[in-house]
Amino acid sequence: MRAGLAGRCATVGAIAAAVLALAGCGRSDRPADTAGEVAGVQADIVAPAFASPTLAAVKRRGRLNCGVHEGLVGFAYTDNRGQWRGFDADFCRALAAAVLSDANAVRFVPLTSSQRFEALRSGRIDVLWRSTSWTLSREAQEGVRFAGINYYDGQGFLVRRSLDLASAAELNGARICVQRASTSELNVADWFRSRGLEYTPVITANEEAARAAYGREDCDAFSADISALAAARTTLSNPEQHAILPDIVSKEPLGPVVKRGDEAWTSIVRWTLNAVILAEELGVTRENVDQLAGTSRNPQVRRLLGTEGEYGPILGLRKDWAKSAIEAEGNYGEIFARNVGPDSSLDLARGLNAQWNATPGGLIYALPIR
Structure with a gap:
């Protein structure tokens, strides 16, 4: 049994030696290849120059x-x-x-x-x-x-105090001045539709025209960002006669x-x-x-x-x-x-x-x- 075991061990040893020899041969070419691969990876991950x-x-x-x-x-x-x-x-x-x-x-x-x-x-x-x-x-x-x-910011509604409104929900059927091709126009449509309310849009070319239309009473309310409504109110002849309703109908970052x-x-x-x-x-x-x-x-x-x-x-x-x-x-x-x-x-x-x-x-x- 010892002789057989010794023979098997010799065979295993010879195989292991051959494997190690082959591995050694493989390693002789690896440093250059590995260096190339590492250099390539490093070239890929270097941050680009910060230039504007x-x-x-x-x-x-x-x-x-x-x-x-x-x-x-x-x-x-x-x-x-x-x-x-x-x-x-x-x-x-x-x-x-x-x-x-x-x-x-x-x-x-x-x-x-x-x-x-x-x-x-x-x-x-x-x-x-x-x-x-x-x-x-x-x-x-x-x-x-x-x-x-x-x-x-957020979008809201500017109205005349004489209308005695407490909420935008009371604007059902109202005429709303709003600027064309703006998020304000889209937000008004979404807000009224989601609540099943009716309104008549008074679409203007720009924000200044919307303010002017509201000042002429071409509409019952003017809808825009609350900051813009606050600015618009200061330009009216009697700012204290106008109020911004508490409703905020959108997010405007x-x-x-x-x-x-x-x-x-x-x-x-x-x-x-x-x-x-x-x-x-x-x-x-x-x-x-x-x-x-x-x-x-x-x-x-x-x-x-x-x-x-x-x-x-x-x-x-x-x-x-x-x-x-x-x-x-x-x-x-x-x-x-x-x-x-x-x-x-x-x-x-x-x-x-x-x-x-x-x-x-x-x-x-x-x-x-x-």
Whole structure:
């Protein structure tokens, strides 16, 4: 038995030796092949360069082309000196300060709702900051990308107090002024249909025409974003005779829009908006930004203001890009207050546009810069 076992062991040993020899032969060619495969994999996973053709064009011309509303009180309008003012206009200037170090290096391009996306696609504007709702169909079909949300709105109804209405449900059979080819037109149709109510749409070419039609009493109610209704009310001869009904019939997340195909520029716009939001959360204001840049020990503040880290250069901007944006127009809360909040004629409450950690809290939430 021992002899047989020894014989079998010798055979097994010989087979094992042969296998090892073959494996050794195979390994002699593997290092070069493996190196090639690894190099190929590494080449595939290296992050692409962060370069923005739009940013390069903006820097060459020395000016940001910013698309805005033709005239919406609180958001984008010209004052009696012909200067552009408003919530959206201030964000245009903050972006110009971030990328060009000059808040005044902006060319404001007033656009109708039907012009706005074509202006982006054609390169006529670099960014659209024009009370535009982020929807699936717009992002999929219009050749654009939304870079963030800077105002959470909803659609409502403006009516005359003399009608003595308490709810939009009482508008059955009413004439409703609404802008053509807008989410407002679609939302009104959805809302009435889902409740089995009747209405007569009074369709106008644009928002200004809808406001004028309502002022002439061509309709019983004007439907648009609540912020737009608040602005429209200020333009009426007797604003106190008109009320916005409590019903909110849609979600309207408004924010900056850019042309599809320049991911780096999308990021620059997104993070500039985010920096202004983060500034409010961290207590950085237009008044104290210089002081905090030199004295703050808070790592979050230091990263935001460029005194720690290389976050601006990652975007192709200066280290103090966010500091420049805040110096230009202030933090999110300051921009809100003076244009649409308590320091403005609109006097809109923060509501959903309060910071996430406020009391009561809202939906404004800054992404971390780190």
